[in-house]
Amino acid sequence: EIVLTQSPGTLSLSPGERATLSCRASQSVSSSYLAWYQQKPGQAPRLLIYGASSRATGIPDRFSGSGSGTDFTLTISRLEPEDFAVYYCQQYGSTSVTFGQGTRLEIK
Amino acid sequence: QVTLKESGPVLVKPTETLTLTCTVSGFSLSNARMGVSWIRQPPGKALEWLAHIFSNDEKSYSTSLKSRLTISKDTSKSQVVLTMTNMDPVDTATYYCARTTYTYYYYYMDVWGKGTTVTVSS
Secondary structure, eight states, X not given: OOOEEEEOSXXXXXXXXXEEEEEXXXXXXXXXGXXXXXXXXXXXXXXXXXXXXXXXXXXXXXXXXXXXXXXXXEEESSOOGGGOSEEEXXXXXXXXXXXXOOEEEEEO | OOEEEEEOOSEEOTTOOEEEEEEEESSOTTSTTEEEEEXXXXXXXXXXXEEEEETTOOEEEOTTTGGGEEEEEEGXXXXXXXXXOSOOGGGXXXXXXXXXXXXXXXXXXXXXXXXXXXXXXX
């Protein structure tokens, strides 16, 4: 089973700043099968990015994804107040799915 | 509009079997390369994938929970059912179902239900 490790655990930034979130896999992941989700308190997760770099429907272009192999990144170019939430990466491989442990993005 | 809704007991006793139902609308469980996943989230913790089932009846399960899980679907009722045996207090969580797209190029969960909270306690 592939383990996804997200860093940092918590990221403290101010609105307008750039956020860079990391997701590292214990073995190589197909970029096609790497996704990112946003979760706000009391809500279900929301798909942001699939295929490592494709934005889901309705997701603002300040969100971007990149990476390949074992290292993937979610970047939020200019933080808006509504972007402060928990972010998860997820992979599918060998018929199994795993999520990272999440990065909490909090207001500084 | 695509929606998914989870239903099931709020409280189960240790050792009992949990049965959860996901009722979908706005898409068919017979759509090619489309299916439903179950994911859970203990209070204050991360998401944990449990299982998925696709239109061709392909099923996969979490490695660590495989012996306790069964997923099935009733296309005519637009429902996906997950059963988890031998429930324990550590299984207390919010359980989500999510529409899942799986092609040669992508795998992602694009529409989620609101979740149902299950507490395991005697």
